[in-house]
Amino acid sequence: MTRWLPKTYLTLVYVLLYLPILVLVVFSFNSSRTGYRWGGLSLEWYQSLFNNHAMVQAMWNSLWLALVAATVSTVIGALTALALHRYRFRGKRMLRGMLFVVMMSPEIVLAISLLALFLLVGLQLGFVSLLLAHVTFCLPFVVITVMARLSGFDESLPEAARDLGANDFTMTRTVLIPVIMPALLAGWLLGFTLSLDDVVVSTFVSGPSYEILPLRIYSMVRVGLKPEVNALGTLLLVFSLTMLMLSQWILTRSKR
Amino acid sequence: MHRVLQQPFKTAVLVLVWGWLLLLVLTPNLLVVGASMMTRDPGTFLSLPLNLDSYRQLFDPLYLDVFLSSLYMAGVTTFFCLLIGYPFAWALSGLGKQRQTLLIFLLIVPFWTNSLVRTYALKLLLATNGLINNVLMGAGIIDEPLKMLYTEGAVIIGLVYLLLPFMILPLYSVFDDLRQELLMASHDLGAGKLSTFLHVTIPLTLPGVLAGVMLVLLPAMGLFFVADILGGSRNLLVGNVIKNQFLDARDWPFGAAASILLTVAMAVLLFAHKLSQRRLGEEAPT
Numbered sequence: 001m002t003r004w005l006p007k008t009y010l011t012l013v014y015v016l017l018y019l020p021i022l023v024l025v026v027f028s029f030n031s032s033r034t035g036y037r038w039g040g041l042s043l044e045w046y047q048s049l050f051n052n053h054a055m056v057q058a059m060w061n062s063l064w065l066a067l068v069a070a071t072v073s074t075v076i077g078a079l080t081a082l083a084l085h086r087y088r089f090r091g092k093r094m095l096r097g098m099l100f101v102v103m104m105s106p107e108i109v110l111a112i113s114l115l116a117l118f119l120l121v122g123l124q125l126g127f128v129s130l131l132l133a134h135v136t137f138c139l140p141f142v143v144i145t146v147m148a149r150l151s152g153f154d155e156s157l158p159e160a161a162r163d164l165g166a167n168d169f170t171m172t173r174t175v176l177i178p179v180i181m182p183a184l185l186a187g188w189l190l191g192f193t194l195s196l197d198d199v200v201v202s203t204f205v206s207g208p209s210y211e212i213l214p215l216r217i218y219s220m221v222r223v224g225l226k227p228e229v230n231a232l233g234t235l236l237l238v239f240s241l242t243m244l245m246l247s248q249w250i251l252t253r254s255k256r
Numbered sequence: 257m258h259r260v261l262q263q264p265f266k267t268a269v270l271v272l273v274w275g276w277l278l279l280l281v282l283t284p285n286l287l288v289v290g291a292s293m294m295t296r297d298p299g300t301f302l303s304l305p306l307n308l309d310s311y312r313q314l315f316d317p318l319y320l321d322v323f324l325s326s327l328y329m330a331g332v333t334t335f336f337c338l339l340i341g342y343p344f345a346w347a348l349s350g351l352g353k354q355r356q357t358l359l360i361f362l363l364i365v366p367f368w369t370n371s372l373v374r375t376y377a378l379k380l381l382l383a384t385n386g387l388i389n390n391v392l393m394g395a396g397i398i399d400e401p402l403k404m405l406y407t408e409g410a411v412i413i414g415l416v417y418l419l420l421p422f423m424i425l426p427l428y429s430v431f432d433d434l435r436q437e438l439l440m441a442s443h444d445l446g447a448g449k450l451s452t453f454l455h456v457t458i459p460l461t462l463p464g465v466l467a468g469v470m471l472v473l474l475p476a477m478g479l480f481f482v483a484d485i486l487g488g489s490r491n492l493l494v495g496n497v498i499k500n501q502f503l504d505a506r507d508w509p510f511g512a513a514a515s516i517l518l519t520v521a522m523a524v525l526l527f528a529h530k531l532s533q534r535r536l537g538e539e540a541p542t
Binding site for chain 2: 006007009010013014017018019020021023024027076079080082083087089091095098099101102104105106107108109110112113114115116117120132133135136139168193196197199200203204214217218221222225229230232233236237240241243244248
């Protein structure tokens with residue numbers, strides 16, 4: 001095959017992949033109200049975004065939710081990965097199986113099952129229900145990330161630490177945690193992003209009292225085009241990109 | 257077995273993990289199975305007696321239509337993802353290692369950015385007075401705007417756009433594992449390029465194809481917001497039906513039955529995936 005063909009093809013797909021994003025970013029600086037024609041450079045949509053109190057509130061709610069959900073799922077996920085890696089116990093296969101099911105099953109199935117549970121036990125829909133749901137769908141991703149790191153872990157290290165007189169607590173703090181730290185950070189960032197991005201599950205398990213960003217965007221873009229969403233989308237893009245760079249940096253640095 | 261961490265710690269961890277999964281994964285799923293067999297009740301959502309009416313309702317022409325069109329859109333989406341993704345993964349695996357890493361990074365960047373915002377961004381392109389129509393009319397190629405938004409095609413474009421990386425990543429991983437010696441051996445044994453492709457490359461990348469199909473086909477039926485934003489009121493996905501039954505129509509048993517349909521579809525695909533892996537494992541031990 002000619003050598004330029006694959007490269008041209010790859011380039012074409014990347015152009016298509018990034019075109020909508022590029023258009024969004026460019027249009028976020030467009031002063032025209034209709035949103036389709038170029039009316040000159042302007043920051044007015046960013047301004048109107050930050051003057052929108054409900055929007056800013058939803059933004060904070062989302063960030064807080066993502067922060068807590070990522071942290072809780074990282075703690076539980078890391079412990080799960082550790083248990084799967086080191087212990088032999090009954091139902092280990094079933095535990096793996098359940099995590100796999102969570103990851104593979106369509107989001108909407110998880111969403112309605114959680115909604116059914118919350119209504120059955122009488123849990124008020126709001127921050128807590130969102131948190132429980134987000135931790136649940138982030139969990140398998142953290143487990144996989146940490147497991148991958150643990151599988152390359154030199155087992156003689158904890159043994160050596162013990163031989164040198166470290167107790168379990170010291171060993172965990174000085175050997176184990178530093179070793180899995182990059183995976184913990186990467187898992188945390190992944191959880192944070194998944195939580196911030198989720199529409200499907202949140203639609204079902206959020207109540208009227210606690211509004212989060214994706215749902216606010218959803219109700220805005222269902223009808224027509226909203227220039228504020230261009231600005232918001234651009235901000236989210238920059239934010240996610242920063243997070244992604246951060247996680248890549250952590251992962252590549254830790255390999256050395 | 258490593259006795260690095262002590263027994264009480266192990267117990268605590270296992271209780272926490274099992275507790276979470278039993279309470280928030282197993283119980284809710286059983287609840288949905290139960291709900292699907294109960295009777296609709298506008299007040300309490302669910303009531304007795306138990307019956308299979310909801311499953312019968314799935315075959316009601318009205319809903320059967322939606323399911324089939326959703327399956328069709330998901331099928332076309334999967335087809336296009338495969339059509340674009342297979343050569344993509346192939347071309348990618350032929351590049352230098354460093355460039356591959358960079359390109360994979362560029363591929364997952366969109367995955368890390370809000371899917372709703374990206375769906376909305378497509379709307380900017382596809383709208384009647386959107387960018388594509390503006391450019392085409394400005395260039396004199398068309399005289400009046402094409403109707404692209406709120407069509408079946410728009411939903412499919414949206415789904416392909418969102419789900420393409422999920423097809424490419426498993427494909428890339430099988431192409432990456434594909435050992436060059438096998439291709440060379442095939443060549444040495446007299447097989448031409450086409451023959452090698454048909455008899456070596458395709459069978460060896462089949463698990464990746466199936467994994468990709470699994471990661472695209474099912475979500476494609478559930479992503480109700482894509483149909484909502486790009487498809488208008490007529491181009492519905494199974495996800496829209498489930499959402500409407502739970503949040504608007506309040507017919508929980510039917511919504512639950514529809515979601516069990518998706519779960520069963522997932523189980524079938526998982527089984528096929530496992531089967532293909534096992535079969536390949538026997539034929540080409542690595």
